[in-house]
Amino acid sequence: MSATLTKTGFTQDAFDAFMSTRNEPAWLSDLRRDSWSRFTEMAMPSSRDEEWMRTDIRLFKLDKYSLAADAVEVSLPQALLATGVELGGRGVSIDSRSVESQLSEKWSSRGVLFGSLDTMLVEHGDLLRPYLERHLVSPSYDKIAALNAACWSGGNLLFVPKGVRVDEPLHSLSVMSDGGTDLGKTLVVLEEGAEATLLSETASSEPDGGGLHCGSIELIVERGARLRYVNLQNWGSGVWHFAHQMAHVGANANLQWTIGALGSRLAKVNQHVALIGQDAEAQVNGVMFTQGKQHLCYNTYQHHQAEYCQSDLLYKAALQDQSRTVWRGMIKVDEGAQRTNAYQRNDNLMLSTTARADSIPGLEIEADDVRCTHGSTSGRVDDHQLFYAMTRGYTRKEAVRMIVSGFFQQVFDRITIESVREALGEAIGRRVRDIEE
Amino acid sequence: MSDFVAVANCSEVADPGSMLVEVDDRLVVLIHAAGHYYALDDVCTHDGGPLSDGPVNATEGTIACPRHGAKFDVKSGAAVTMPATKATVAHEVKVEGEQVFVRLSNA
Numbered sequence: 114m115s116a117t118l119t120k121t122g123f124t125q126d127a128f129d130a131f132m133s134t135r136n137e138p139a140w141l142s143d144l145r146r147d148s149w150s151r152f153t154e155m156a157m158p159s160s161r162d163e164e165w166m167r168t169d170i171r172l173f174k175l176d177k178y179s180l181a182a183d184a185v186e187v188s189l190p191q192a193l194l195a196t197g198v199e200l201g202g203r204g205v206s207i208d209s210r211s212v213e214s215q216l217s218e219k220w221s222s223r224g225v226l227f228g229s230l231d232t233m234l235v236e237h238g239d240l241l242r243p244y245l246e247r248h249l250v251s252p253s254y255d256k257i258a259a260l261n262a263a264c265w266s267g268g269n270l271l272f273v274p275k276g277v278r279v280d281e282p283l284h285s286l287s288v289m290s291d292g293g294t295d296l297g298k299t300l301v302v303l304e305e306g307a308e309a310t311l312l313s314e315t316a317s318s319e320p321d322g323g324g325l326h327c328g329s330i331e332l333i334v335e336r337g338a339r340l341r342y343v344n345l346q347n348w349g350s351g352v353w354h355f356a357h358q359m360a361h362v363g364a365n366a367n368l369q370w371t372i373g374a375l376g377s378r379l380a381k382v383n384q385h386v387a388l389i390g391q392d393a394e395a396q397v398n399g400v401m402f403t404q405g406k407q408h409l410c411y412n413t414y415q416h417h418q419a420e421y422c423q424s425d426l427l428y429k430a431a432l433q434d435q436s437r438t439v440w441r442g443m444i445k446v447d448e449g450a451q452r453t454n455a456y457q458r459n460d461n462l463m464l465s466t467t468a469r470a471d472s473i474p475g476l477e478i479e480a481d482d483v484r485c486t487h488g489s490t491s492g493r494v495d496d497h498q499l500f501y502a503m504t505r506g507y508t509r510k511e512a513v514r515m516i517v518s519g520f521f522q523q524v525f526d527r528i529t530i531e532s533v534r535e536a537l538g539e540a541i542g543r544r545v546r547d548i549e550e
Numbered sequence: 551m552s553d554f555v556a557v558a559n560c561s562e563v564a565d566p567g568s569m570l571v572e573v574d575d576r577l578v579v580l581i582h583a584a585g586h587y588y589a590l591d592d593v594c595t596h597d598g599g600p601l602s603d604g605p606v607n608a609t610e611g612t613i614a615c616p617r618h619g620a621k622f623d624v625k626s627g628a629a630v631t632m633p634a635t636k637a638t639v640a641h642e643v644k645v646e647g648e649q650v651f652v653r654l655s656n657a
Contacts, residue, residue, distance in 0.1 A: 167597065169593070471597075
C-alpha cells in the first residue's frame with residue numbers, strides 16, 4: 114500500500130492501477146472487483162429516483178475527482194470533539210491516507226484494535242473477513258455504495274473483544290485537502306458484552322475547501338454490547354458528501370448514535386439502524402445547522418426485526434440564508450417484531466424566509482402489537498421570545514443565539530458526552546448571525 | 551452583477567422548447583418561445599423539480615414542472631398556477647448573431 118498512484122478519475126485503468134497497489138488478501142480483492150463491476154453497470158442516481166427527488170446532483174461531476182490522489186501535506190484543522198478529553202487512542206487521516214494512529218497499551222494489551230482499516234486488514238484479515246463479507250452497506254444499493262465498496266481506502270477500524278469495556282473515548286479525524294477525495298470506510302465491531310465510545314469527525318483543510326467524500330460506516334454491536342458513536346460532519350463548504358451508514362444492534366445491546374451535520378455543499382446520507390436481536394435499543398440524535406446554499410439530505414431508517422426492541426430518533430435542524438434540509442425518516446417493523454417501541458421526530462427552526470426544510474416521516478408496520486409514533490415541526494423564531502430577551506438586556510444577536518441554543522437543548526440533553534455537547538453548541542453559536550425577514 | 555455568458559447557439563433550441571445549461575455553477579433552463587429567449591433557474595419552487603424536463607407553452611408564455619404541473623411565467627419566473635406559489639429566479643438574456651447569452655441575477 115505504499116506505491117504511488119498516478120492514474121486519476123474513476124476509469125477501468127485507474128481502478129486496475131489502484132488494485133495493483135493494494136497489499137490485500139484475495140478474498141478482499143474479489144469483493145472489490147465485484148463491487149467495481151456493479152459500479153460500472155449502474156447509472157448515477159437522478160431526480161427520477163424517489164429517494165433523490167429533492168436532492169439535485171446534476172452539478173456534481175464525478176470525473177472531476179481522482180480515485181486515489183497522491184499524498185498531500187495540509188495543515189490539520191482543530192479536532193473539535195477531542196478538546197479536553199482524555200483519549201484512549203486517536204487516529205488521523207488525510208484524503209483517506211492514515212497519517213497517525215495510536216492506541217493506549219492499556220487497551221491494545223486487551224485485544225482492542227483501533228486504527229486504519231486497510232492497515233489492520235494486513236495483520237488481522239482472518240478476524241475481520243466475516244464482518245466485511247456481511248456487507249452491512251450493500252454495494253448493490255446504488256452507484257455510490259458500489260464505488261465505496263470497490264475503492265475504499267484508509268478508513269477506521271475499532272474492534273473490541275468480548276467483555277472488554279473501553280472507558281476512555283477513542284477519536285478519529287478524517288481530513289480532506291481542497292479538491293481531494295475521501296473514500297473512507299469505518300468498521301466498528303463490539304463483541305458480546307463489550308463497551309466503547311468512538312468520536313469520529315471529518316473536516317477540510319480549508320473552511321471553503323471542495324472535494325468528494327464517498328464513504329460508508331458499518332457498526333456491529335453484538336449481544337449485550339454498548340456503543341456510543343458520534344459522527345461530526347464538518348467538511349468545507351465546497352465538498353460533495355455522500356455516505357451510507359448502517360448499524361446492526363444485537364440482543365440486549367445498546368447503541369447511542371449522534372450525528373452532527375454542519376459542513377459540505379451538498380450531503381446525501383442514508384443512516385440505517387437495524388435492531389436484529391430481542392431487547393435491542395438504539396437512540397439516534399441528529400444536530401444540523403445549514404447556511405449559504407447548503408443542501409443536506411438525511412434519510413433515516415429504523416428497522417425493527419426482533420421483539421421487544423426500542424428505537425428513539427430525534428433530529429433537529431436550524432437553517433439560515435438560502436440553505437435547505439431534507440429529512441426522510443422511516444420506521445419499519447417486521448411481522449415478527451412484536452412489542453416494538455419506536456419513535457421518530459424532526460424539528461426545524463427557520464432563521465430566514467428563503468431557507469427550506471422538507472420533513473417526511475414515515476411508518477411501515479407489519480406487526481400488530483407495537484407502539485410507533487412520529488412527529489415533525491417547522492417554524493420560525495418566536496418574535497415574543499426575541500422581544501422579551503432583548504428587554505432583559507440581551508442584544509438582538511445574543512437573543513437569537515440563545516433561542517437557537519435553546520432549540521437544540523433537547524437533543525443536547527440526550528448526548529451524554531460533555532465534549533460533544535460543547536463542540537456542537539460552540540460550532541452552531543459561531544454560525545448563527547441573525548434572523549432574516 | 552455578473553457578466554453575460556454564452557450558453558447556446560440559437561439553432562440548438564427549438565421554438566417552442568427549452569434546454570438545460572450551466573452558468574457559473576448554476577442550473578438554468580433556457581427557453582425559446584414565440585421567437586424570444588428566456589432564462590429561469592431550473593427549479594420548481596414547489597418541490598424542486600427540473601423545469602427543463604417540462605413542456606413550454608408559447609401561447610401562454612409558460613413552462614410547466616413535469617412533476618405536478620405547476621406553471622411559471624417564462625419572462626418573470628412568477629408562479630402562475632398551483633401547486634407552486636413562489637417565483638423561480640429569472641435571468642437576463644440577450645442574443646447576438648447566432649449566440650444566446652445569459653447573465654445571472656443576483657437573487
